[in-house]
Amino acid sequence: MNERCLARILVVLPMYGGSLPVGRYCAKALAGLGHLVETFEAPDFYGAFTAIQNLRVTAERMDYLEHAFLQTVSQALLAKVETFEPDMVLAMAQAPLTRQALKRLRRDGVATAMWFVEDHQVFTYWQAFAPYYDFFAVIQKEPFVSRLHGLGVENVLYLPMAADPDIHRPLDLTPAERRLYGSDLSFVGAGYPNRRMAFRELFEFDLKIWGSDWDGEVVLAPRIQFGGRRVSTEESVKVFGATTINLNLHSGLDPAALVPAGDFVNPRTFELAMCGAFQLVSGRELLPELFAPDEMAVFTDMPGLKEQAAHYLARPDERRAMAGRARTRALSDHTYAARMRSLLDFVADKRPGFGKTARREAGMTDLPEGLRGELSGLLGELSLPGDAGFADVVTAVRSRQGQLTELETALLFLDEWRKQYGGR
């Protein structure tokens, strides 16, 4: 972007699923870039959805109720848009934005963007929704990009996954934590068929498996930690830090292809790199442009995996050096902040005037000088740039939770006073 902009962005989270944490990372990164961000908390609606699914009613009724439910959620989202007046609505895959709502947003001139952090060949519903988004960011290149163009989606952006350096970082673990979370080899993730088959070949190693969806796995059962429950992000980071070699085997549905071929690079690759944790990652077509060969050890088949595992277990200095380089690269190129900057640059290039709407042009120049001075301290606290407008400050204050300070209350009061008596 040539000119710095302060955009209002509404991040629409999905109700559940893998895109959910990514959406939260995006919201945090956008706020960190100085934009005014709110999230639409679709997960809060998930309880109502599961209640509908447990009704035991006819299929027709269920179908009707699910549509009605989605309409309600979509209406809630549109109400949020109406109040927050975002410059852009950023949705993650499976975000509850109906086609009708997307049409409405397009008609109202609100830019809509989707970051589709899924495999387009596995999750094929994008075909029905992509044309309704103004911007469509993807983690794969060809043939996906051409297919999108073929559907009439003009603004397609390749935007690989990333990691959050505040979350994914090296930790000082206690000896007890090292014992609990540590092992020679570990894997954190879901029990896809290829992983189940692959890890059965690693019995010679001290391997721990963390994560859910390993139900019915008898052979690997002794290696599965915490009874196969889901591990939190915080626990994952501890595992990454305590493990000598983190296995990063991309998922595949074909149990015959233990190390699946594929193009996109999974989020775990970036997270491990950001943690400064050593990883053995399965090869991907798009990996070389993201990490250099001396930043990450790559395997393409099971013999290669075992060979490299043995090699690096015996060479702590090589591991440390490689992991250090990977972390440097991740910090430099692969943060969510960098991704969001790329996305906004792309949007601003395609949409002149993005993030420079009238309410900000008004700025705070019409406020008394003393008052502006008072506000400058608050701007930093609210992560807003110095040229943020009064309306932006008020929006940021309004989104604060719970009891407010007298300064914040005074701002809200002043805003209401201007609205009541100034016809704003």
Added chain:
Amino acid sequence: MKRVLVVQLARLGDLIQTKRLLLSVALPDPGGAIPEVHLLTDASLVSLARRLFPGVVCHGLCAHGPAAPGGADDPAALSRVFANRTVFAELSGLGFTRVYLLNHSGLARAVSTLFPPETVRGHFQINGQPQKDPWPALAFRFAAMRREAGINLADFWAAFAPRRVPPGVVNPPAAPKGGGLGVVLAGREARRSLPPEVMAPLAAVAASRHAAKRLVLLGLASQASAAREFIRRLPPAAGKNVADLVGKTDMAGLMREIAALDELFTPDTGAMHLAAHLGTPVTAFFLSSAWCHETGPYGEGHTVWQAVTPCAPCLESAPCAQGMACLTPFADPAMIRLAAGSGKAVLPAGLVGFRTETDALGVVCRPFAGEDSTEPARTAFRAFVAEHLGIGRGGAASAQALGQRLYLETDWMLDRFSRFGGNPQEMETT
């Protein structure tokens, strides 16, 4: 010490109508402790509030609008409003256990953010979301049935409190004080007032009836020309006794004058509520959007002449499309005879005379002249509200029909009570 704050940011009349709530929240709690009651109001009304409500700690905020049009963008005005933060800082440090926000306005909701969410009642904002409690939410539905509804604003606000003082102790019973007849020419809304040529003959005969030696004109400086017109319209005998104090009294002076009167002739104004507060008999003229069952004088023994034309009460914000039909009956010669105390005069159509009394719910206007076709509906309404507030036993079919009309699915099904610890019974004014 337990401290309670009442936030009333509206005008003079509303401030006075907050009295029953202020008295109610000052009642000892079940443990016998007497709360310290605070009031937050516009700074211009603080000194009056202190006179009105001795024992209440009053705080002033720059809340009212600028005097001049466009003044909301005046840097000096904005600075004054922003300077409210010092008041907010003071209030924030007082640790109120309960805060009542009475105004359905963004200003009141902004003030609410200063306090822990669990302590606020009425109209508030939590985590950026404007909300209101179940009682004001229900009362908003009354607005769609104003002709049949009938709860005085003072009683509505009093019902924000868990327990209420009896309505009879709020204001002294109306009794003449010997100081003559007072006349208030107009309130803030000219449409709700009688023009001088209608008011003058009514006031003249009333003064004569009282054998009043003084006829005191009260009002704002902006009403000086109306006062001159009023005097010009008086019979010469009455004109000699006029004391024209329009624009010449401050709040304290206004209070002193009204306290000494035999009677106050007035539209629905702050001065009317002041008279009721002081026990000075009121004869009020309600027309246009004014509806005595909502904002009539509080206490026993006041008189209201209420326009009941089919269009009344109308919306204050909407222009009149009826040629001010509600004003016509006040100008009828029969009205002058009634004001003179004639028992034989027939009340003009479109007008009902009410006297104020009190019942378990609060103040109530009872018809003594004219035909009040809405009284049965109002009686049912008051029974419904009384049962809702836990005052009456209910059970009447007409009140139950109101329940079916006024209670919504959202009241019944959605969580309104977790803020109150999850138990509806512990909530004030369910």
